[in-house]
Amino acid sequence: MNVLTSSRIAIDPAYVERLIMETAAFGAYGETGVWRTVYSPEWVGATDLYAKWCEEAGLAVTRDAVGNVWGRLEGSEGGKSIVSGSHIDTQRPGGRYDGTLGALAGLIAIKALKEQFGQPKRTLEALSLCEEEGSRFPGTNFWGSRGITGRIAPGDAEALKGYDDETMADAMLAIGLDPARIPEAKRDDIDAFIELHIEQGPILEQADLPVAIVDAITGIRHYDVLLTGVQNHAGGFPMDLRNDPAAGFAEIASGVINTAHRMGRPAVTTVGRIVPWPNLPAVIPREVRFTIDARHPNPEKRRELYAAHEGLMREVAARRGLGVSWEHHVEHEPCLSDPGLVKTFQQAAREQGVPFMTMPSGAGHDSQQMAAIARVCMIFIRSKDGRSHTPEEFSSMEDIVEGIRVLAAGLHALAY
Amino acid sequence: MNVLTSSRIAIDPAYVERLIMETAAFGAYGETGVWRTVYSPEWVGATDLYAKWCEEAGLAVTRDAVGNVWGRLEGSEGGKSIVSGSHIDTQRPGGRYDGTLGALAGLIAIKALKEQFGQPKRTLEALSLCEEEGSRFPGTNFWGSRGITGRIAPGDAEALKGYDDETMADAMLAIGLDPARIPEAKRDDIDAFIELHIEQGPILEQADLPVAIVDAITGIRHYDVLLTGVQNHAGGFPMDLRNDPAAGFAEIASGVINTAHRMGRPAVTTVGRIVPWPNLPAVIPREVRFTIDARHPNPEKRRELYAAHEGLMREVAARRGLGVSWEHHVEHEPCLSDPGLVKTFQQAAREQGVPFMTMPSGAGHDSQQMAAIARVCMIFIRSKDGRSHTPEEFSSMEDIVEGIRVLAAGLHALAY
Numbered sequence: 001m002n003v004l005t006s007s008r009i010a011i012d013p014a015y016v017e018r019l020i021m022e023t024a025a026f027g028a029y030g031e032t033g034v035w036r037t038v039y040s041p042e043w044v045g046a047t048d049l050y051a052k053w054c055e056e057a058g059l060a061v062t063r064d065a066v067g068n069v070w071g072r073l074e075g076s077e078g079g080k081s082i083v084s085g086s087h088i089d090t091q092r093p094g095g096r097y098d099g100t101l102g103a104l105a106g107l108i109a110i111k112a113l114k115e116q117f118g119q120p121k122r123t124l125e126a127l128s129l130c131e132e133e134g135s136r137f138p139g140t141n142f143w144g145s146r147g148i149t150g151r152i153a154p155g156d157a158e159a160l161k162g163y164d165d166e167t168m169a170d171a172m173l174a175i176g177l178d179p180a181r182i183p184e185a186k187r188d189d190i191d192a193f194i195e196l197h198i199e200q201g202p203i204l205e206q207a208d209l210p211v212a213i214v215d216a217i218t219g220i221r222h223y224d225v226l227l228t229g230v231q232n233h234a235g236g237f238p239m240d241l242r243n244d245p246a247a248g249f250a251e252i253a254s255g256v257i258n259t260a261h262r263m264g265r266p267a268v269t270t271v272g273r274i275v276p277w278p279n280l281p282a283v284i285p286r287e288v289r290f291t292i293d294a295r296h297p298n299p300e301k302r303r304e305l306y307a308a309h310e311g312l313m314r315e316v317a318a319r320r321g322l323g324v325s326w327e328h329h330v331e332h333e334p335c336l337s338d339p340g341l342v343k344t345f346q347q348a349a350r351e352q353g354v355p356f357m358t359m360p361s362g363a364g365h366d367s368q369q370m371a372a373i374a375r376v377c378m379i380f381i382r383s384k385d386g387r388s389h390t391p392e393e394f395s396s397m398e399d400i401v402e403g404i405r406v407l408a409a410g411l412h413a414l415a416y
Numbered sequence: 417m418n419v420l421t422s423s424r425i426a427i428d429p430a431y432v433e434r435l436i437m438e439t440a441a442f443g444a445y446g447e448t449g450v451w452r453t454v455y456s457p458e459w460v461g462a463t464d465l466y467a468k469w470c471e472e473a474g475l476a477v478t479r480d481a482v483g484n485v486w487g488r489l490e491g492s493e494g495g496k497s498i499v500s501g502s503h504i505d506t507q508r509p510g511g512r513y514d515g516t517l518g519a520l521a522g523l524i525a526i527k528a529l530k531e532q533f534g535q536p537k538r539t540l541e542a543l544s545l546c547e548e549e550g551s552r553f554p555g556t557n558f559w560g561s562r563g564i565t566g567r568i569a570p571g572d573a574e575a576l577k578g579y580d581d582e583t584m585a586d587a588m589l590a591i592g593l594d595p596a597r598i599p600e601a602k603r604d605d606i607d608a609f610i611e612l613h614i615e616q617g618p619i620l621e622q623a624d625l626p627v628a629i630v631d632a633i634t635g636i637r638h639y640d641v642l643l644t645g646v647q648n649h650a651g652g653f654p655m656d657l658r659n660d661p662a663a664g665f666a667e668i669a670s671g672v673i674n675t676a677h678r679m680g681r682p683a684v685t686t687v688g689r690i691v692p693w694p695n696l697p698a699v700i701p702r703e704v705r706f707t708i709d710a711r712h713p714n715p716e717k718r719r720e721l722y723a724a725h726e727g728l729m730r731e732v733a734a735r736r737g738l739g740v741s742w743e744h745h746v747e748h749e750p751c752l753s754d755p756g757l758v759k760t761f762q763q764a765a766r767e768q769g770v771p772f773m774t775m776p777s778g779a780g781h782d783s784q785q786m787a788a789i790a791r792v793c794m795i796f797i798r799s800k801d802g803r804s805h806t807p808e809e810f811s812s813m814e815d816i817v818e819g820i821r822v823l824a825a826g827l828h829a830l831a832y
Contacts, residue, residue, distance in 0.1 A: 201652030218651060222697050233804045234686035234709045235634060235779035236617030239677040241802070246687045247673045253666035261655040270650035271662045272697045274690050274704075281638050281688045281707035281746075283507075283805055288690075291697035293650045330697075363651035386657070388649045389699055 007351050009408045011112055011401050019104045020400075023049060023088075024096040033093035033391025034100075037136035038143060039067065039171040046088055050103065050128045057111035059126060065185040066147035067130040067177055073110055075123040075415060080191035082414050083374070084109060084407060085127025087144055087366055092135045095393030097198045101381065101400065103128040105196040109408035113415070120415035122191075129366050136171070137162045139329055145369035147185035157182060192341060192414060193370040196379040196407050198395050200363045202386030209355050210399040211406055213345045214378035216297040216360040217368045218266060219334035221306060223292040225313065227252070228323035231278070231286035242284060243321040246276060249288040251320075255312045256292055260305065266360055267305055269294040297334045297360040335368035338375035341410075345377055348409035354402045363388075377410075379403055423767050425824045427528055427817050435520045436816075438465060439504075440512040449509035449807025450516075453552035454559060455483065455587040462504055466519060466544045473527035475542060481601040482563035483546040483593055489526050491539035491831060496607035498830050499790070500525060500823060501543025503560055503782060508551045511809030513614045517797065517816065519544040521612040525824035529831070536831035538607075545782050552587070553578045555745055561785035563601035573598060608757060608830060609786040612795040612823050614811050616779045618802030625771050626815040627822055629761045630794035632713040632776040633784045634682060635750035637722060639708040641729065643668070644739035647694070647702035658700060659737040662692060665704040667736075671728045672708055676721065682776055683721055685710040713750045713776040751784035754791035757826075761793055764825035770818045779804075793826075795819055 026046040027036030036042040047069050054061045054071030062070045072081070086102025106126035113120065129144030137143075137160050146152050157169040157179035169179040204212055229245035253271045260269035270293040276285040294309055296302035317324035342358065349356040359380070367376040381403040384394040442462040443452030452458040463485050470477045470487030478486045485504075488497075502518025522542035529536065545560030553559075553576050562568050573585040573595040585595040620628055645661035669687045676685035686709040692701040710725055712718035733740035758774065765772040775796070783792040797819040800810040 199652060200649040201654065202657055203654070206657075220651065224697075230801075230803075231806050232802060233616040233779055234688055235636065235684060235711050235777070236615060236619075236799075236804060237684070237778070237802055238617065238619070238681050239673070239684055240681070241618055241622075244673070244686070246669065246690070250666045250669035250673065250687065253662065254670055257655070257660070257663045257666065265654050265656070268651060268653070268655055270660070270698070270700055271666065272650060272692070272699050272701060273695050274662070274692050275695070276688070276690050279689050279691070281640075282686070282709050283688050284686055285688060293698050295651050361651070362653070363649055383652075385646075386648060386653055388652060390647055 009112060009116060009405055009412065011108065011404045011408065013397050013401050016108055016400060016404065017397055019053065019108065020096055020101065023100055023104065027090065029093040030391055032095060034090045034096055035093040036090045037092060038089045038131035039175050043089060044175055047128060050088065054107060054126060057107065058114060059110065064147065065177065065181040066144060068144045068147065068185065069128040071107055071126040073114055073120060073124045075120045077121040079122060080189050081123045081125045082192045082411060083125045083127050083190050084194045084411060085129060086195050086197055087129040087132035089131045089133050089135065091133050091389045093391055094389050095391050097393050097395050098200065098388050099132055101198060102196040105404045105407055109404055109411055112408050113412055117412065117416055122415040124411060124415050132366050137168050140168055142366055142369045145366035147182060148187050149369050149372045150183065150186035151369065151372065152182050188373065190374040193367060193374045193376045194341065194407065194410065195365055195367045196381065196403055197365060198388055198393065199380040199383045200388035201383065203359060204380065204382040205384070205386060207357055209357050210382050210402045211349060211354050211356045212359045212380040213342055213349065213356055214361045214380055215337045215342050215358050217335040217365055218295040218297040218360055218362050219299065219302045220293065220295045220330055220332045220364050221328055222330035223309070223326045224329055225290050225292060225324065225326045226287060227317065228287045232284040234282040234284055237284060244284050245288040245322055246285050248316050248320045248322045249290060251316050252313055256309045259308045260294065263301065263305060266362055267296045267301065268362055269309070295362055299334055302334065332364055332368055335371045337377045341375050341377035344413050345379060345406060345410040348413060349406045352405045352409050354406050379407055425528060425532060425821055425828065427524065427820045427824065429813050429817050432524055432816060432820065433813055435469065435524065436512055436517065439516050439520065443506065445509040446807055448511060450506045450512055451509040452506045453508060454505045454547035455591050459505060460591055463544060466504065470523060470542060473523065474530060475526065480563065481593065481597040482560060484560045484563065484601065485544040487523055487526070487542040489530055489536060489540045491536045493537040495538060496605050497539045497541045498608045498827060499541045499543050499606050500610045500612070500827060501545060502611050502613055503545040503548035505547045505549050505551065507549050507805045509807055510805050511807050513809050513811050514616065514804050515548055517614060518612040521820045521823055525820055525827055528824050529828055533828065533832055538831040540827060540831050548782055553584050556584055558782055558785045561782035563598055564603050565785050565788045566599065566602035567785065567788065568598050604789065606790040608791045609783060610757065610793050610823065610826065611781055611783045612797065612819055613781060614804055614809065615796040615799045616804035617799065619775060620796065620798040621802060623773055625773050626798050626818045627765060627770050627772045628775045628796035629758055629765065629772055630777045630796055631753045631758050631774050633751040633781055634711040634713040634776055634778050635715065635718045636709065636711045636746055636748045636780050637744055638746035639725070639742045640745055641706050641708060641740065641742040642703060643733065644703045648700040650698040650700055653700060660700050661704040661738055662701050664732050664736045664738045665706060667732050668729055672725045675724045676710065679717065679721060682778055683712050683717065684778055685725070711778055715750055718750065748780055748784055751787045753793045757791050757793035760829050761795060761822060761826040764829055765822045768821045768825050770822050795823055
């Protein structure tokens, strides 16, 4: 046991800012945006830099079969690893913080612990996950953490088509990764995974707090809905004789949004994608395709929410003489953080004098994948105006440094 | 005065069917569809054929500066012309009947009158109008009838951009029409314009009638609406703090559709085009652009309908903290048919023993443009399932022949 207490942990704001800004240069989009999809040239540049910084910090660098970068600080007592990181890919465009901040935070925290406390008893690893956003290949979310947990099925890389019509396998081969070797990325020697991430919502800002300890990740389901009616001329067809899928869609969208609103926090339901066909002003559409993204961290409430949404879709379609069908391309059960880790990081925040709250995450995160093989916990950093997935996302350097101090203090408690 | 009465008018169904099918071959799309936009190679082929058939019928053919084709049967007493026709362009894809049937009906009716009654006293003209649908150049609707009525402003052809990024002027030049000569298409010697057209709605089918005499064309306004909110992550942002333009859109769309429905026939309101941005499942959109197409043939009711729609948009936007603005790219006042012509064609239907009703048109038509320089009236033909603007639109040969007999009988009453 190192005699120094973790209350002495120092994090250099200038170093943190340099790492954030230099990483953001890879895929820079406008003044503050980043467009860095998995396996792109920008992504290769950012991961090379991450590996270089790990080496400079004295960590042993390895890259696995899906392109995750690991920086390992061996513990004197061996055993399973304590890992901290997040994903290094972005939305198109996203900002500088979503994902990237957590990958850098793991590296910065472990570097600080090594410099200030020497070798740990337990092995610590910093991790840059290759992909989480699904922004190049819809349906590939969590490619990095799914690789680590052995959840990428044979043939997935060949089957998954990107927005630009290439497959995941093509994209891997183009940068020298062999899709046949994906199973080698699997790990079974991780004890705990701690992910620092921006909040992506306004709750911390509203509460005037820099940091949260996350006790659960919400359950998510995406409905990809097809609502079909009868295409007709907008002028000639009386309202009472229409089978108008736009009318049905509007009623359904209003209804599901109101259902989540009335259920109250933390229920959320979003209709983000709407594609009518033929999408012309003077034509009653033949069909409307749309998505419903519906989330709740409580398994029972989540079932209630989904039952209400499905009941409304069936009722509106039947009443309006429309066809309705849906698929789920995204389905993630709620994920509870490990209660022991939650306590450890709450205590770490108290020791560091960092004011915090405990809250569930409304967004999905790599942690929910990692939970299949390890105990998990997350730390949230306050987001300006609650914004994310946009170039405007922003967290202050003060809040970021507070969060990394909490991360480092918790890792110290676990590993030293 | 020819001694034969119009009750003896014969229309050859085989000839009618041949003309419809041979015209439909230009731009044939699938089994029954037609994709024939103005000034396209398919359009050139169809208008050449129309001109050939006019010549074969003994009509004097001219083509005007915008590509309308005229087939003229000179009257013995001179004076202003009595014209019958419609547009020869289609939706993308449309069917065989919308527009084309009226252009062919004018030709078939005048050919039959010439063959069966000889030279008229009044000059009769068959007319193929070049463009009505706006399906190649949004905002160019009624290009043919606007040319004839002198309603194309200098520079319009150069300013109007097509869906494929070329201008109307480019498209005209490509087939040998000089945009600078558009003013020469203007006519001031037309007394009456009678347009036969498919109903494009289910009202005749419901009433079990083959034909209608149209006493008014509805007033139309298109709202091009931009609803703006705040883009955010679908998971992190609580429902009660969102400024979600998709939620506002859904409420507005439901509301305007319900308003028209409750106002009752013939009010119609359609939301045909919806374009959110960025249009991703897990992102609360930043904006939703959409159209409202709202129609009523009664000027006062029409104002009520529009006031209700605008009031709802303002109320929803204010309550949800959204920005809202709109433009009108389509604005057509209601157009009353000439009461004398309505009586003439009602009487013609009675004489021919064709059962009919009198109704307003919910769709816009070239007749409402031609009303600026001539008395107008329309004849509707029953549409199967009320369908139009689709390859599935269909009118039976029996109904079509009945309609052309009414048209020919009315022209006979006016011209002989």
